Amino acid sequence: MPTYTPPTKDMQFVLHDVLNVSASDIPGYDELDRDFTNAVLEEAGKLSSEVLAPLNPVGDKQGCSLENGTVRTPEGFKDAFDQVRDGGWTALDCDPEYGGQGLPYLVSTAVGEMFSAANMAFNMYQGLTHGAYNAIHAHGSDEQKQKYLPKMVTCEWGGTMNLTEPHCGTDLGLIRTKAEPQDDGTYKVSGQKIWISAGEHDMCDNIIHLVLAKLPDAPEGVKGISLFIVPKFMVNDDGSLGDRNALSCGGLEEKMGIHGNATCVMNYDGATGFLVGEPHKGMRAMFTMMNEARLGVGLQGYAQGEVAYQNALGFALDRLQGRDVTGVQAPDKPADPIIVHPDVRRNLMDQKAFVEGARAFTFWGASMIDASHRKGDEEAEQMISLLTPVIKGFLTDKGFETTVLAQQTLGGSGFTQEWGLEQFVRDARITMIYEGTNGIQSLDLVGRKLAQNGGKAIMAFFDMMKAYIKDNAGEDEDFDAQFLEPLKAASKDLQAAGMYFMQNGMKNPNNALSGSYDFMHLFGHVCLGLMWAKMAKAAKGALDGDAGDAAFFETKIATGRHYMARHLPMTATHLKRIETGADTVMALAPEQFASSAG
């Protein structure tokens, strides 16, 4: 059975040596000293490795079942959810006014990585609730907040997001779910929603559904969508539960992974709903939560990579097969552990270098969300808005790839259920799809974010890169050659790609959009390159300052060198692809694609 070891030391390194959080002027960050974050991470790690991780294969095997409208979660999930609730983990970054602990989002990001790595399907129940909490917190009326948030903060009540319908997912302008205004100010919501994660289950007393629907007078398209609270059980004014609302789970989706999470068809049959915010402004309400939700999915992607890497490493250290070509390493054993083989080593280095870079990138992103929310820092808001599709798209693509690499480390054992690697692959796969497919992320990046505010954010990014390279050059030859030079080259490729879009996207937007996916990856490599430069610098500083634990810091630098030498060169290929524009991508007419058939 797979195991999970919390990467506490690495998280501490990112928080304190790289981001230097307790010195930040973001309100609340002054509390985040090493001891405090260590205590939080230790506790979260214990819960993750001891309670959540053992339930991960159970959830995968048993899945959820629907009987008479009730969804049963896998054995042990309910108890574990109680432990998560009792530990106060659901309330970490919630508003103290509603019972939250008011900690920075960054802290809940670190904890979320652990929970997700240990049991992604399980952690989604709380994650979805948190998303719904955020929406109500940002856009609900005071009365709505008072009524729903305290119980959602504790996860006594769950929450969901209802967007997709059978005929539309990406293009929400097409939704058909209707909301009819009633004389008492409520609405009757009718329609079918699909792929509703945690739409119905047995772990909460009530479920607060957030549903996108159209009012009778709604304008066409996405500008005519409104957001409604539709509780499973009506909530009385005294907070007690009332009648069951007219909504039900019509079926569970059978899917490739995350079997422990109930993916529901939800039927609303004139269910009573309450408008959140203004009529027709539902999409805007969704968008304000998007940075956080998408960063959370990027996190899931690399978190699956982390746990897969750990188990691949365990296997590579144990499994005896063949001999080191440069000389026998374990003469007392029938063969050497497979970690001696260069191709196994390459595979593990690729995994490790990605996961640690991704963690730093995500934590940095989370700190920008904090800066935006807690300090009203507009530049941070614009930067994270630009980087969100990169975090979501790049980290989930590479996170999935990492689980596949880890599976490969195990050879045949990786394909069997027994070792658990194949579950990480299947679970990680969804992260490339939900919260907007990665294709949509790349469209958001190139079609929207690049040009937003006259390209202010991307210009700020380039300025930041230039300043970083300038400020850090010339002190250490090795650092310059191994980190700054590759970073400079990669950054140049990114600029050249942006320039190509500017010069060719005007004539024909397809020239830009045909390269959007490559641009997202190019951007991702530059960001991970920057993270690795920062981490290496911090590690070098620690070594110079004789901070102890030299092995850790040396490992960090060597791992970073691997990323810079072996992964950053991809930016040149991405640029080359981008510069072919729409030429070959759009060369065929739709009917030509089926040319091979007889």
Add this chain to the structure above:
Amino acid sequence: MPTYTPPTKDMQFVLHDVLNVSASDIPGYDELDRDFTNAVLEEAGKLSSEVLAPLNPVGDKQGCSLENGTVRTPEGFKDAFDQVRDGGWTALDCDPEYGGQGLPYLVSTAVGEMFSAANMAFNMYQGLTHGAYNAIHAHGSDEQKQKYLPKMVTCEWGGTMNLTEPHCGTDLGLIRTKAEPQDDGTYKVSGQKIWISAGEHDMCDNIIHLVLAKLPDAPEGVKGISLFIVPKFMVNDDGSLGDRNALSCGGLEEKMGIHGNATCVMNYDGATGFLVGEPHKGMRAMFTMMNEARLGVGLQGYAQGEVAYQNALGFALDRLQGRDVTGVQAPDKPADPIIVHPDVRRNLMDQKAFVEGARAFTFWGASMIDASHRKGDEEAEQMISLLTPVIKGFLTDKGFETTVLAQQTLGGSGFTQEWGLEQFVRDARITMIYEGTNGIQSLDLVGRKLAQNGGKAIMAFFDMMKAYIKDNAGEDEDFDAQFLEPLKAASKDLQAAGMYFMQNGMKNPNNALSGSYDFMHLFGHVCLGLMWAKMAKAAKGALDGDAGDAAFFETKIATGRHYMARHLPMTATHLKRIETGADTVMALAPEQFASSAG
């Protein structure tokens, strides 16, 4: 439910316009005129799309079950197997002396692609039998051939390959299964074998197991392994079945995919076995079949890519979501089909360009196997021996990647079982692992094949590339710029990588082995580039000759341009990675890999 459309037209193009098979001097190829191969492909295609494909999701869902030692295959498999048998499909390229049809291996390759694409798990039953047939045919005594082959040709009896044991897969030198010689010239075979595909099932009257085991006086390691025939039921001299042998299926592996194929734990408890060939020469017997077996797995990889692509395309043409940014395409519909979006188009082009290139590469490889077997062409034998790890490793990695791309085309639907794409992903995943993991393929390529016979094969490859480029340059500017130039650049990268290995691998073999995986991919891109150049040339020739079906040939050229422009540039990145040698790959000590844990 997914569907499958046989790519007959494209196969005919490769066979006749590119490989020009009926003009070849390989014995038996003169029969392969357009009408003949078309008739074969039409019939095989019908069986594939109408019988095998509909059973693919059935096999996945039901899987195999073990009751009282008997393995039950999924509903409908037995009937379908009868149809395959009755159609003579199992005997295509088998020796007429034992009831085979004596057709070239190339023909059974084309048919095999269809069967594998339609239902990979199902086709493995016959594929394994064919492998065992080949081993006995090449190394068995006349008596053994007479006794076993006729029934294996018809698949009345199945066949298996028993290599792996719980503690060893790649390193077969460690196997523990024993064979004790008996006075009557037979052997008592004892031991446990795992991951035995089709090890036990209900579709054949008998199963002929080929088992690797050690004689009591065996030398250590792989030089002490012998090969045995161990039938499930003893075969009497008159060909009738005798007693049940002392072997049994001890369990079925639960795995990520190919659920329709029984992956068995096989227990041999003093089972009667018959030595095949000479004592201690079992590995050699395995090796002689390896080119064919590994080409067959490469084929499975891209075949899953083909069927996944077809279904992704179907979805992209139907699904309405969003509008073409350059102008509405379907004004009468609420949205345009998603194929109008550049990123969807890029995704589909990537799939199509890979699959068609892979098909040409594989067919070319099969023709070299025919040249070697039927004509005794040693150069062809050496070339296919060099290219086999590339076909296996590159085509399965990219085949899997293609199924993931195809799944992505469907968004959320791709993750649900209903649409079937996720099965293609899960099934394709095994091809990167079995018949030697792709890491082992790269080791075989760089550690063995490159240097074999003083590097004769790789030199011959480079000579061939040079000659091809020289012979085809200067006739058509577009062709030169779009095909020959990128091919030349890629080929140069391959040569530079080989040079790096020569210059740095001597000092430290890890410098070469750390780049073996990248080299395999670099090589794969060059081969697919060559195939695309050849296909484009053939298509241009057909267009110039006014051969009709201009749309097909134009599509071919445009698809090739996409591969050359968007994929061949990867060779530069692979070269860059290779040229970092073992530096960062081997930088960490094994214990440093777990550095992130608290």
